[in-house]
Amino acid sequence: MTRAMEHWLRVPHTAFCPGCGHGILMGALVRACDELALDRRQLLFVSGIGCAAWIPSPNIRADTLHTLHGRAVAYATGAKLANPKLTVIVVSGDGDLASIGGNHLIHAARRDVPLTVVCANNEIYGMTGGQTAPTTPLGALSATDPLGNRYRPFDLIALVKGAGARYAARWPVTQPRPLTDALKRAITTPGFAFVEAISPCPTQFGRRNRVDDVTKLYDQMAGTCVTREAARALSPAERARCLVIGEFIDE
Amino acid sequence: MPKDDSAVKGAQGAGPRPEPQVLMGNYAAAEGALAAGCGFYAGYPITPSSEIMEVLAERLPRQGGVFVQMEDEIASFAAVIGASWAGAKAMTATAGPGLSLMLEGIGYASFTETPLVLVDVQRAGPATGQATRVGSGDVLQVRYGAHGDTCPIALSPWSVQEMYDQVIRAFNLAERYRTPVFVLADEGVGHLRETVVLHRDFELVARVRGNDQPPFGHPDPDGVPPMPIFGDGANLMVTGSTHDAWGFRKVDDAEPHDLLVRRINRKILDHAEDICEVDGRFLDDAEVALVAYGFSGRSALAAVKALRRAGVKVGLLRLKTLWPFPARQVAELGKAVRRLVVPEMNLGQVGGVVRQHVRCDVELLGQVNGEVIEPEAIERKVREVLP
Amino acid sequence: MSEPTRHAGEPIRVRFGGLGGQGLVTLGAVLAEAGARSGLHVAASQAYGSRARGGATRADVILASEPIDFPHVHQADLLLVLAQEAYELYLPQVAPGGVVLADGFFVKLEERPGVRQHCLAATSAAMEQLGNKVAANFVMLGALLGFGRVVGEEAVGAAMRNLVNKRFLEVNRKAFELGCGLGARLREDTGLREGVGPWQRS
DSSP: OOOOOOGGGGSSOOOOOOOOOOHHHHHHHHHHHHHHHHHHOGEEEEOOOOOOTTTTTTSSSSSEOOTTOOOOHHHHHHHHHOTSSSEEEEEEEEEIIIIITTHHHHHHHHHHHEEEEEEEEOOSBTTTTTOOOOTTOTTTTOOSSSSOOOOOOOOOOHHHHHHSSEEEEETTTTHHHHHHHHHHHHSSSSSSSEEEEEEEIIIIIIITTTOOHHHHHHHHHHHEEEEEHHHHHHHHHHHHTTTEEEEEEEE | OOOTTHHHHHSSSSSSSOOOEEEHHHHHHHHHHHHTOOEEEEOOOOOOHHHHHHHHHTGGGGOOOOOEEEHHHHHHHHHHHHHTTTTEEEEEEEEEHHHHHHHHHHHHHHHHHHOEEEEEEEEEOSSEEEEEEEEETTTTHHHHHHHSSSEEEEEEOOOOHHHHHHHHHHHHOOOOOOOSSEEEEHHHHHTTTTOOHHHOOOOOHHHHOOOSSOOTOSTTTTTOOOOOOSSSSSOOEEESBBTTTOOBBBBSOOOHHHHHHHHHHHHHHHHHHHHHOOOEEOOOOOOOEEETTTHHHHHHHHHHHHHTTTOEEEEEESSSSEEOHHHHHHHHHHHSSSSSEESSSSHHHHHHHHHHSSEEEEEEEOOOOOSSOOOHHHHHHHHHOOO | OOOSOOTSOOEEEEEEEEETOOHHHHHHHHHHHHHTTOEEEEEEEEOOSSSSSSSEEEEEEEESSSSSSSOOOEEEEEEEOOOOOHHHHGGGGEEEEEEEEETTTTTOOOOOOTOEEEEEEEEHHHHHSOOGGGGGHHHHHHHHHHHOSOOOHHHHHHHHHHOOOHHHHHHHHHHHHHHHHHHHHHHHHHHHOSSSSSOOOO
């Protein structure tokens, strides 16, 4: 992006930890908005509680609504229905959207409310200190699963697709170009659209899982990402350990 | 009903008055919302309030508004807050179990100074209790249910006419003070059918917008900042975290938190005289007075009239506003009479508050059997405690 | 037969008792609106269980010439009842000197001193003459009008047009007329002269 970031960003620095993927996602978001030439006056970002909720609030220079834990999608539904001219983008974390807010997520997808929901998935509760999330991989260590997570993680793409999302995509922050393009397609989808950004958390997930080197954590994460084509060749057990990336659209 | 017989007989006030009609209280509440310019309703079905959402589901879209049935009460309240910031006069309605779920949103709306209206048609609690039966056990929950210090406004209708009038007033108070306002009805009034005039003898308070002043802080004594809406170009920062006057999060600083919490309480309490309405009957020479609200006010009035016919000097102070509490009016009454009796459909929620404001004896008459209090029960209580 | 203890001009408290699904709340709403259209002060309420069908329910209406302070009914001057369960529940709440009109198809009357009780063939008439058992509720409302003349008949017609679902309006109107006849015959048989309650024909 050649444009000055000052147009889109309100503060000179963020509160994210060193190595956090959320800054890359924030960059992809504002690039998507810029490339779509969105009118900032008609742009509303809604977020919940957690690290990812701080991506738009207060960083992005537009209307921002920083809500309660889990409720971002429900607040966004009210704002969008009350003023359909607004472009409404929800940005929040996996714990916020898929655990405490899971019911709001699936019902918004079912209603096909024209929202773009961006889930920054770091596979853990970062802000509260590294507890297990509904997306934490099986066996991963956390503050509340010191012996390893006993339960399967949600496949959020399958969840929202099952609930009726028009558009869904999953990309890691290590692939910012396809991620940005996915955000642009989501924002221009005339209905409910969902983008999951895999965004590593060195401070909580990396440290607790003995991956102290940030680049190693990113490599490890990138290694679990496989394309839809590659995933077809895998056994169900192998696929369960992977994150299938790409766009998931009903033709 | 007692006060509005003039309305039944014909025109009052300016302009042609609509014909009186017989409506259920919940329908009248919906009519009040439509008359006040409500543009958004989100809700979840719950007895005994559902008629409000059913009427609005049909009528609101016809006058350009938006109706949405959400997945639960938490989401309903969240959607109402979102819609209010998007510029709509927004409301929801519920009963006790739904109110419990909405508490987090009530705290958020108070702290972010979001105008909205919630009609709570109280039923017999706690828990699921008796869904179709009456109670008024939510009185303290709307006052103190949200964590932290907040100062909500709550009105209490005693008739179908007041269901209409108070919903309109609630929208006006919400916009005037940028705060959630409750219409604390009960099943008795919500499901009562009586004559109502859907008049237009009121002015509507318009939201004060404006991008040039901070939307979350006002140095003048009024304490109510202007409220830009999404799309005004204000680059709003609305947050339920502690924030400064422009909305920047201040999660570690002592002073902004202190300032904000004090202001959102002060802006209501400083205007208690404007907000609090009471209705006094037979008080001039009363030795004993009833303090009542909601449907129990009707029972109390019937009891007062029966006792007066028997020569007992008893009067009634009916609280049309419950929160902020009409402390001055109750304190003055406490000085003028020898004893107060508070009949209510809970175990003394308002009676306890009355005791904080008076030195005279306060007798509680709490009833929690899912039935309205009969006038005879109040008569017996008054006779028991006569000085 | 003793003289009626109620006088024209006093408020009258009417209770419809039956089971959920018998359309009692609609009867209460129609009578209340008809009362208002007849120039009376009215209040109507209902008590019902959580079941949409079955279970004893009631719909109460007060008709008065003065504003109504306490709008609920705890003692009824007139009980119209369409189910045995409701009859047993609400008979003790009929005021001394009150009147019970019961649907003889469902209700077997029992002794209660000081209360005049009459059976009407509401459901039988609805089935035989209209082929519609559910319309028995409006037969009972008609019987109330024919017997007690508590509000104007035209006012009931207008209230029905406003409140009754159009799909069922015609059958309910016929049921109402049928009931008016039954009530009027009962009135003649019992020698009732005065109207019951505050409404007077002008």
